[in-house]
Amino acid sequence: MTNGSHNAATGEVNSTRFRLPQPVKVVLGLVTTLGLTFLGLLVVTFFIGRVVPIDPVLAAVGDHASASAYEKAKIELGLHLPLWQQFLVYVKNVAVGDFGESVLTANPVIDDIKRVFPATLELASMGTIFGVVLGIPMGVIAAVHKGRWPDQLVRVFGLLGYSVPVFWLGLVGLLLFYAKLDWVAGPGRLDIAYEYLVDPVTGMLLVDSLIAGEIDVFFNAFSHIALPAIILGYFSLAYISRMTRSFMLEQLSQEYIITARVKGLSETRIIWRHALGNVMVPLVTVIALSYANLLEGSVLTEIVFAWPGLGQYITNSLLQADMNAVLGGTVVVGSVFISLNLLSDILYRLLDPRAK
Amino acid sequence: MRRLLGAVAIAAMAWTTPAAFAETPKDTLVMANAIDDIITLDPAEIFEFSGAEYAGNTYDRLIGYEIEDVSKIYGVAAESWSISDDGKTYTFKMRPGIKFISGNPLTAEDAAFSLQRAIILDKSPAFILTQFGFTPENVKDKIRATDDSTLVIETDQAYAPTFLLYCLTATISSVVDKKEVMAHEQDGDLGHKWLRTNFAGSSTFKLRQWKANEVLVLDRNDDYWGELPAMKRVVIRHIAEPATQRLLLEKGDIDIARKLGADQLAGLEGNADIRARQGEKGAVYYLGLSQKNEFLSKPQVRQALKYLVDYKGIEQTIMKGKATVHQAFLPKGFLGALTETPFSLDVEKAKALLAEAGLADGFSLTMDTRNTAEITEMAQSIQSTFAQAGIKLEIIPGDGKQTLTKYRARNHDIYIGRWGPDYQDPHTNADTFARNPDNSDDAKSKPLAWRNSWDIPAMTKQADAAVLERDAAKRAEMYLALQREHQQVSPFVVMLQDIEVIAERANTKGFIIGPAFDDNRYHKVTKD
Numbered sequence: 001m002t003n004g005s006h007n008a009a010t011g012e013v014n015s016t017r018f019r020l021p022q023p024v025k026v027v028l029g030l031v032t033t034l035g036l037t038f039l040g041l042l043v044v045t046f047f048i049g050r051v052v053p054i055d056p057v058l059a060a061v062g063d064h065a066s067a068s069a070y071e072k073a074k075i076e077l078g079l080h081l082p083l084w085q086q087f088l089v090y091v092k093n094v095a096v097g098d099f100g101e102s103v104l105t106a107n108p109v110i111d112d113i114k115r116v117f118p119a120t121l122e123l124a125s126m127g128t129i130f131g132v133v134l135g136i137p138m139g140v141i142a143a144v145h146k147g148r149w150p151d152q153l154v155r156v157f158g159l160l161g162y163s164v165p166v167f168w169l170g171l172v173g174l175l176l177f178y179a180k181l182d183w184v185a186g187p188g189r190l191d192i193a194y195e196y197l198v199d200p201v202t203g204m205l206l207v208d209s210l211i212a213g214e215i216d217v218f219f220n221a222f223s224h225i226a227l228p229a230i231i232l233g234y235f236s237l238a239y240i241s242r243m244t245r246s247f248m249l250e251q252l253s254q255e256y257i258i259t260a261r262v263k264g265l266s267e268t269r270i271i272w273r274h275a276l277g278n279v280m281v282p283l284v285t286v287i288a289l290s291y292a293n294l295l296e297g298s299v300l301t302e303i304v305f306a307w308p309g310l311g312q313y314i315t316n317s318l319l320q321a322d323m324n325a326v327l328g329g330t331v332v333v334g335s336v337f338i339s340l341n342l343l344s345d346i347l348y349r350l351l352d353p354r355a356k
Numbered sequence: 357m358r359r360l361l362g363a364v365a366i367a368a369m370a371w372t373t374p375a376a377f378a379e380t381p382k383d384t385l386v387m388a389n390a391i392d393d394i395i396t397l398d399p400a401e402i403f404e405f406s407g408a409e410y411a412g413n414t415y416d417r418l419i420g421y422e423i424e425d426v427s428k429i430y431g432v433a434a435e436s437w438s439i440s441d442d443g444k445t446y447t448f449k450m451r452p453g454i455k456f457i458s459g460n461p462l463t464a465e466d467a468a469f470s471l472q473r474a475i476i477l478d479k480s481p482a483f484i485l486t487q488f489g490f491t492p493e494n495v496k497d498k499i500r501a502t503d504d505s506t507l508v509i510e511t512d513q514a515y516a517p518t519f520l521l522y523c524l525t526a527t528i529s530s531v532v533d534k535k536e537v538m539a540h541e542q543d544g545d546l547g548h549k550w551l552r553t554n555f556a557g558s559s560t561f562k563l564r565q566w567k568a569n570e571v572l573v574l575d576r577n578d579d580y581w582g583e584l585p586a587m588k589r590v591v592i593r594h595i596a597e598p599a600t601q602r603l604l605l606e607k608g609d610i611d612i613a614r615k616l617g618a619d620q621l622a623g624l625e626g627n628a629d630i631r632a633r634q635g636e637k638g639a640v641y642y643l644g645l646s647q648k649n650e651f652l653s654k655p656q657v658r659q660a661l662k663y664l665v666d667y668k669g670i671e672q673t674i675m676k677g678k679a680t681v682h683q684a685f686l687p688k689g690f691l692g693a694l695t696e697t698p699f700s701l702d703v704e705k706a707k708a709l710l711a712e713a714g715l716a717d718g719f720s721l722t723m724d725t726r727n728t729a730e731i732t733e734m735a736q737s738i739q740s741t742f743a744q745a746g747i748k749l750e751i752i753p754g755d756g757k758q759t760l761t762k763y764r765a766r767n768h769d770i771y772i773g774r775w776g777p778d779y780q781d782p783h784t785n786a787d788t789f790a791r792n793p794d795n796s797d798d799a800k801s802k803p804l805a806w807r808n809s810w811d812i813p814a815m816t817k818q819a820d821a822a823v824l825e826r827d828a829a830k831r832a833e834m835y836l837a838l839q840r841e842h843q844q845v846s847p848f849v850v851m852l853q854d855i856e857v858i859a860e861r862a863n864t865k866g867f868i869i870g871p872a873f874d875d876n877r878y879h880k881v882t883k884d
Contacts, residue, residue, distance in 0.1 A: 034813045038526065041449050052758075053754075053758050053762070054755070054757045054758050055757075055764075056762055058724050058757065058760065058764065060395075061479075062401065062480045063405070063760055063764075064480065064483075064778055065403070065479075065480035065481075065483070065487065066478075066480075066482065066483035066801065067800040067801055067802075068478055068481050068482075069478050069479055069482055069483070072478055073480075077457075092729060095761065103395060103570070104392075104395050104568060104569075105568035106395060106396050106552040106553050106568070107568065110566070115567065118562050122777055131699075162764055171599055171600075174600065174603055176726055177606065178603065179603050179606065179607055179753040186603065186604055186609050187595060187600050187603075187604060188593060191609075192380055192381065192386055192591055192609075193381060195573075195591075208509060251730065257358070281436070301598050303600075304595050304599075306593065306594065306595045306596070306597070306600060308567065308569060308570040312569060312596075313569065316569060319755055319756075319757070320757065321757055331551075335843075345665070
């Protein structure tokens with residue numbers, strides 16, 4: 001997707017007579033790419049949703065319903081129309097921001113997403129912060145001590161994070177830190193006692209509680225999110241630290257590092273400022289991608305921690321053939337990927353003076 | 357470097373804010389359940405386990421039955437009733453003094469409106485009422501309030517009185533607040549869109565909040581006309597993972613765990629703070645044998661398969677207290693339920709029957725199997741016992757909706773299923789297991805007998821006669837006879853009856869586990 005926007009943005013225009021100004025070209029290219037990407041996304045999800053061997057009417061009315069109730073629901077869902085017509089109706093509605101209603105929740109899909117996405121956003125952001133704050137220094141240390149015990153330690157720690165199933169890690173984490181040690185609160189986003197104290201503004205409890213000035217609620221929400229965020233973050237930590245290490249190794253063998261050492265700069269300054277400074281550019285893409293992965297919603301983590309996020313929402317909807325909800329959720333995930341790619345592009349330009 | 361590590365260590369310690377409350381508030385019942393099946397809060401549409409439980413605690417119906425003995429029917433919103441001599445007209449006298457949470461009084465008009473509305477909306481459970489001859493066109497004449505305290509219902513035939521009465525105890529017969537609902541009507545939808553996520557009832561609890569797949573919160577209805585519940589609030593959290601439910605329960609963050617697996621329940625044994633309780637539910641587990649299959653259509657093969665299921669083994673090892681052996685289509689607790697269990701695992705007998713059918717060398721079959729843990733394990737047990745008699749069974753796993761779609765299209769050999777009754781009258785299961793009025797491929801209704809292509813004109817007539825028998829004792833006899841025949845000849849291997857098990861903290865008492873899902877009640881719950 002990013003590459004597409006790049007090409008469109010920087011593609012040569014041969015005509016000398018009508019040269020569009022650069023920013024307009026960038027925006028135009030962007031809009032085209034976004035439009036095509038979304039359309040592709042809609043087409044693929046829509047038709048996959050229609051070929052799965054599940055009868056969506058049956059999923060809506062249930063097994064015991066009478067023939068007349070079944071027919072009525074079929075018409076209400078618009079499923080009596082030919083497939084191409086259903087698709088046109090859907091695209092037309094989406095174009096004006098109407099994703100339809102979810103069969104499962106009785107709500108407009110857009111309202112559901114407004115409710116579940118902030119929960120995922122909050123969790124994914126905390127997880128990514130955890131992964132970045134620990135992952136980058138670990139990667140740097142591993143690179144600097146290449147082949148010695150700190151490197152091995154980071155490698156083993158990272159491999160564990162990458163290979164142990166999240167589901168198991170989550171349950172063991174709960175058993176240890178919640179059930180036995182009482183260090184963190186249990187599954188869910190808040191204790192019952194704190195429910196309803198804060199009005200939803202952003203839907204992210206950590207933010208909303210601060211806005212409302214409810215410090216107790218903030219700490220309770222924090223104690224609920226800590227464990228799932230760490231477990232999610234562990235996965236990105238593993239990835240980020242491995243990538244940081246390999247980027248750093250590449251930089252540390254460059255000539256400018258030798259020059260810096262010859263000039264007598266302190267080792268700390270060489271590693272943390274010069275080498276890491278250059279590593280930040282490709283690292284931004286790595287972080288953005290792993291953030292985007294977490295934002296899809298991690299179904300298993302969400303189930304273990306009873307976290308009402310996007311992952312559970314989409315999975316549930318898919319299993320129940322609630323196609324409006326699946327399509328809506330997919331468009332959100334797609335948008336997240338596209339905008340994070342865009343963001344990393346912009347950051348890339350800011351961090352690297354050569355990328356103009 | 358050192359400073360950085362220090363900062364990381366401090367940040368790590370900051371995560372470990374201790375949990376503030378380990379106990380739930382004294383006046384609040386907190387439960388963990390899987391409530392992702394709730395798709396609506398409108399009683400005219402509710403047809404899911406958790407939804408029915410919600411309606412059972414929030415809406416009053418005209419009549420109810422005693423949980424311990426369902427044959428004892430009593431008035432709720434109706435104080436008394438009488439039946440005309442021809443058996444077609446029912447007259448209900450309404451109980452005075454009941455108010456909806458809006459403050460409106462509950463009258464016969466509300467009761468008539470609620471039933472009419474359910475029939476006009478024609479949602480999934482509507483057949484429970486339309487089977488008495490009501491249609492959207494005639495219902496306003498057939499069900500009517502003659503004054504504020506009198507409701508008249510006219511059925512098309514003289515049915516067994518309990519048939520109608522039990523149907524009036526079902527969720528779909530909940531009385532909704534006509535004024536309130538109609539105030540929210542959009543495009544002639546009788547307030548359906550609004551009521552899907554809102555509340556207009558009069559019973560012990562009222563809706564505070566429903567967040568799909570997250571939480572359902574009920575508050576006590578302080579204006580309830582009967583005895584007030586002790587709990588001010590009931591919070592039902594959606595916790596999909598049973599292991600998580602167990603942790604929350606042990607920790608005291610919830611009072612009752614509703615969806616524990618056999619493993620979790622076994623793990624909790626010996627914990628003095630936690631008590632497990634159970635109640636028999638109406639759902640039965642069964643195998644459906646398609647009569648389109650050349651082997652399964654032979655009577656000896658059907659009979660043989662009934663001797664090739666390890667009923668006891670499944671009950672004791674796979675279901676461990678969550679189901680009990682049962683072999684007739686009417687579950688225990690229903691009028692006329694047959695409790696005889698003539699079948700047990702008997703490979704020799706089965707082999708003899710197969711030889712009689714000319715199939716001594718065995719044959720192959722497939723079984724569509726929902727990919728949940730319990731159903732899959734049952735299927736594997738059946739696969740191994742079938743193999744002992746030379747039948748090669750291939751298990752085709754699939755998501756529940758997927759296997760069901762295939763079953764309803766009659767594309768299976770064997771389907772392993774679970775069927776829950778829709779109301780408390782025996783006709784509910786007779787209607788689907790023992791009636792098949794039209795066996796053609798494009799039949800309008802798809803009862804279980806139809807799905808297995810079992811053409812039974814004579815048995816259909818028998819079932820129809822039973823529903824018209826007005827003498828309860830005679831009617832029970834008719835169902836017993838019907839089940840005895842069905843048990844032997846039908847393409848259904850009924851195996852087990854469901855048991856619902858809850859685990860509660862020792863200080864929590866009074867949660868009622870009723871025979872139907874809308875009989876699970878919270879109003880007697882107390883906490884020490």
